[in-house]
Amino acid sequence: MKKEKxxxxxxxxxxxxxxxxxxxxxxxxxxxxxxxxxxxxxxxTTDPLWVLDGLAQGAKGVxxxxxxxxxCHYGDGNVHMEESVVFLRTLLKAIGIxxxxxxxxxxxxxxxxAFANSTSDFVKDVLSLPTxxxxxxxxxxxxxxxxxxxxxxxxxxxxxxxxxxxxxxxPREGFGMITVDEDKCVSCGSCGYLCETDAITKQExxxxxxxxxxxxxxxxxEACVRACPTEAxxxxxEIHLKPFLAKENNQFSGSQxxxxxxxxxxxxxxAILEKIEDQFELIDSEIISLCPACxxxxxxxxxxxxxxxxxxxxxxxxxxxx
Numbered sequence: 001m002k003k004e005k006x007x008x009x010x011x012x013x014x015x016x017x018x019x020x021x022x023x024x025x026x027x028x029x030x031x032x033x034x035x036x037x038x039x040x041x042x043x044x045t046t047d048p049l050w051v052l053d054g055l056a057q058g059a060k061g062v063x064x065x066x067x068x069x070x071x072c073h074y075g076d077g078n079v080h081m082e083e084s085v086v087f088l089r090t091l092l093k094a095i096g097i098x099x100x101x102x103x104x105x106x107x108x109x110x111x112x113x114a115f116a117n118s119t120s121d122f123v124k125d126v127l128s129l130p131t132x133x134x135x136x137x138x139x140x141x142x143x144x145x146x147x148x149x150x151x152x153x154x155x156x157x158x159x160x161x162x163x164x165x166x167x168x169x170x171p172r173e174g175f176g177m178i179t180v181d182e183d184k185c186v187s188c189g190s191c192g193y194l195c196e197t198d199a200i201t202k203q204e205x206x207x208x209x210x211x212x213x214x215x216x217x218x219x220x221x222e223a224c225v226r227a228c229p230t231e232a233x234x235x236x237x238e239i240h241l242k243p244f245l246a247k248e249n250n251q252f253s254g255s256q257x258x259x260x261x262x263x264x265x266x267x268x269x270x271a272i273l274e275k276i277e278d279q280f281e282l283i284d285s286e287i288i289s290l291c292p293a294c295x296x297x298x299x300x301x302x303x304x305x306x307x308x309x310x311x312x313x314x315x316x317x318x319x320x321x322x
Contacts, residue, residue: 006034007034007036007059007060008032008034008035008059008060008061008062008122008123008126009035009037009054009059009061009062009063010035010036010037010038010062010063010064010065010119011038011040011046011050011051011062011064011065012037012038012039012043012064012065012066013039013040013041013042013043013066013067013073013077013078014039014040014041014042015042015067015073015109016065016067016068016106016107016108016109017043017065017066017067017106017107017115018037018040019109020065020108020109020110020111020114020115021037021112021119023109023112024112024113024115024116027112029112029113029116030116030120031115031116031117031119031120032119032120032123034060034123035119035123041074042066042072042077042078042081043064043066043067043072043077043078043081044066044074044076044077044078044079044081045077046064046081048087049147049151051064051085051102052088052151052152053139053151055097055101055102055151056135056136056139056151056154056155057136057139058134058136060101060126060127060129060132061100061101061103061122061125062101063103063104063105063119064085064103064104065104065105065106065115065118066078066081066082066104066107067106067107067108068106068107071108078106082104085102085103085104087170087171087172088102089102091170091241092155094161094165094166094170094241095152095155095159095161095165096155096156096158096159096161097132097155097159098129098130100126100129101126101132103122105118105122133154133155133159135154135155135158138150138153138154139151139154145216145217149216149244149245152245153245156245162245165241165242166241167240167241167242169236169239170238170239170241171238172237172238172239173220174219174220174237175218175220175237175238175239175244176199176219176220176235176236176237176238177215177218177220177235177236177240178213178218178224178233178235178252179233179234180213180232180233180252180253181232181233182232182252182253184230184231184232185211185230185232185233185271186230186232186255186269186272186274187202187210187211187253187254187269187272188229188268188269188272189202189211190227190228191211191223191227191228192211194224194227195223195224196221196223197217198214198217199214199215199218200212200213200214200224201214201249204257204266206257207256208254208256208257209256209257210251210253211251211252211253211254212250212251212252213249213250214247214248214249214250215239215243215244216243216244216245216248218235220236220237222235230275255269255270255271255272256269256270257269257270258270258272258273258289260289260290260291260294261286261289261290262294262298263291263294265291267291268291273288
């Protein structure tokens, strides 16, 4: 048997699945020798990247095993684990890889025979599947998100799916896709200030500010939603494979910059001032055209920020955004 090429990896929770595997060994129950078991505190702690990386590094298949329903020692770790496996199988199918290379099953510590049988059946099934594309040399990054992307991209290219990706979104915590209401967005940049992954960034010239979004960097944390003073942003926690794998950085908003009529510093966008003028019809236009520093000198501290829009443009922390 070519064990190296037929290796199967199993992530087993310490409390139940690993205990069942250990008991199976003590009782002399057999399952294939090419299985390599990795003990985890809880099946729910199994990172989806570990599973994908196992396949990318040459494993024929990967299984994750946890506690029985309603018996997880950490509450609902087994539920999260099964959701992760469903997510991974959906991803594999979308990029042209047979999802049967990954599976999950549940055991208790007192079910050694069931563990041995389930593992044997899985190994038998995956050994009958076509050999996975060899992508090991294309997976190099030590960064978690980048490595995840490299694996998916390499498989999609190897299967010829890279230009035929399904547009249907795949739900998943830890990822996000924003939607921006262009009629509400004023390009204030508040969302970019609070984005810790640089999924939202701004680019400025002497006259314009443009806002950009990179889906592959988004974690769906919703900091941008909390920061937005006009409630223009919504976030769906899901992956859209085409822009995700393409690492697209798309413009979602833009507006001309306004300079202070006194000091000539850039302090807002045209869209921001239009919002202010709509809500503060009685305010002198000369005051609106001043930056906060000059406004303080002219009319005093109480009138520095004419509205939440100018205030939002200077957000420094998430706590201020709240």
